Amino acid sequence: MDAGLFTANNVWMMLCTALVFFMHLGFSLLEIGLTRQKNTINILFKNVFIICVGLLLYYIGGFNLMYPGFEDGDGGFLKFAGFGIDAPANGMTADYAGGGYTWWTDFLFQGMFAATAATIVSGAVAERIKLTSFMVFVVIYVGLVYPIVGAWKWGGGFLDGMGFYDFAGSTLVHGVGGWAALVAIWLLGARIGKFDENGKPQVIAGHNIPLATAGVLILWLGWFGFNGGSVLSADPALTSLTLVTTCLAAAAGGVGAFILSQILYKNFDLTMFLNGILGGLVGITAGADQMSPNDAIAIGAIAGIVIVLAVALVDKLKLDDPVGAVAVHLICGIWGTLAVGIFGAMASMEQFLTQLTGVAIVGAFCLTTSFIILFTIKKTMGLRVSEKEEVEGLDEHEHGMSAYPDYRLNDH
Known part of the structure; x- marks a missing residue:
């Protein structure tokens, strides 16, 4: 490969790695807000x-579990290439993306994705899960479940062999996190005061909507790296198309959500607007490189509509999801994955059925594994904090500090 092209690819992938890392600040601000x-x-x-x-x-094992080097006859379900990582002698990625950037850049970019699946769960279980229990769950789910599922497609496993397509992770990242979030909030139960004695949902307002808004805008920016980096090169045509479809879907998702929310509830709900943007982003992620701008707008707008309906459905099922993670990441992730078979260059009934099959397989595996992990934790360590801890706040009981200490002015 030409040295200039190799350098351009590598620099672009490192920039995308930084953008995906920045998304963790976005998730943090959104969740606290x-x-x-x-x-x-x-x-x-x-x-x-x-x-x-x-x-x-x-580093310890996830990368080599996700990219184990499947060969003919392996079955493409599970293989492990060993602990730690060791780059080829030439420092390039071996048999991956045409050796277009270094092995180290590849590891770091893929590693940023791995943590995102658990971050999705973090928001859904906020305000009532034991910290130690959550940490144990993260170690097992991120260390084992996420890379195994990723290997099925991105590592050249059986989903890849059957033609399943997921460009940047509507199912492989957002779905993996979303299924676990669904199981977690079911096992945990709702926060105190979320539902009244008749089962009617009550609003538990977030304390800082400006921070939540900043978080969503940071996530949108980070998605330039999330989807743009998934091109796996600095190819100008494909990268720029991917960024356009990503942005248009986000915008359409926000508009679709706030319009339907206004029609149904007669108010301009900013939180629904924000989640609509995220729903559009999740929805386009599976096929961002396959869509025209018109396709992207349609996918995003439908995702925005889905968000409003999905949030209502989650409440109706008496599930408590403080940040709308199930609606955004799971349900819009499913929609985006199926949309690959409906819109864009890959649209066909055969592709739609392949996408549906892939969603079902990943869903069954993630539901089963997350239930086993979380149910075991619940029966051993316990999942939920005490009523006293929940009412008084986890900051005081788990950490012994406050994010907003009270400052009193001196008399003078």
Whole structure:
């Protein structure tokens, strides 16, 4: 490969790695903004823990579990290439993306994705999960479940062999996190006061909507790296198309959500607007490189509509999801994956059925594994904090500090 092209590819992938890393700040701000201030430290601690431990786990075994080098006859379900990582002698990626950038850049870019799946769960279980229990779950889920599922497609496994397509992770990242979030909030139960004695949902307002808004805009920016980097090169035509479709879907998702929300509830709900943007981003992620601008707008607008209906459905099922993670990441992730078979260059009934099959397989595996992990934790360590801890706040009981100490002015 030409040295100039190799350098351009590598620099672009490193920039995308930085953008995906920046998304963890976006998730953090979104989660604390949509929850109560008494749990702010707890949420920030979980998010910092996820990125630190996620990277270490991906180094120890996740990368080689996700890219094990499947060969003919392996079955493409499970293989392990060994602990740690060791670059080829030439420092390039071996048999991957045409050796277009270094092995180290590839590891770091893929590692940033690994932690995102657990971050999705963090928001859904906010304000009532035991910190130690959550940490144990993250270690197992990020260390084993995420890379195994990733190997099925991105590592050349059986989903890849059957023609399943997921460009940047509507199912392989957002779905993997979303299924676990669904199981977790079911096992945990709702926060105190979320549903009245008749089962009617009550609003538990977030304490800082400006921070939540900043978080969503940071996530949108980070998605330039999430989807743009998934081109796996600095190819100008494909990269720029991917960024255009990503942005248009986000915009359409936000508009679709706030319009339907206004029609149904007669108010301009900013939180629904914000989640609509995220729904559009999740929806386009599976096929961002396959869509025209018109396709992207349609996918995003439908995702925005889906968000409003999905949030209502989650409430109707008496599930408590403080940040809308199930609606955004799971349900819009499913929609985006199926949309590959409906819109764009790959649209066909055969592709739609392949996408549906892939969604079902990943869903069954993630539901089963997350239930086993979380149910075991619930029966051994316990999942939920005590009523006293929940009412008084996890910051005080789990961390012994407050994100917003009271400052009193001196008399003079």
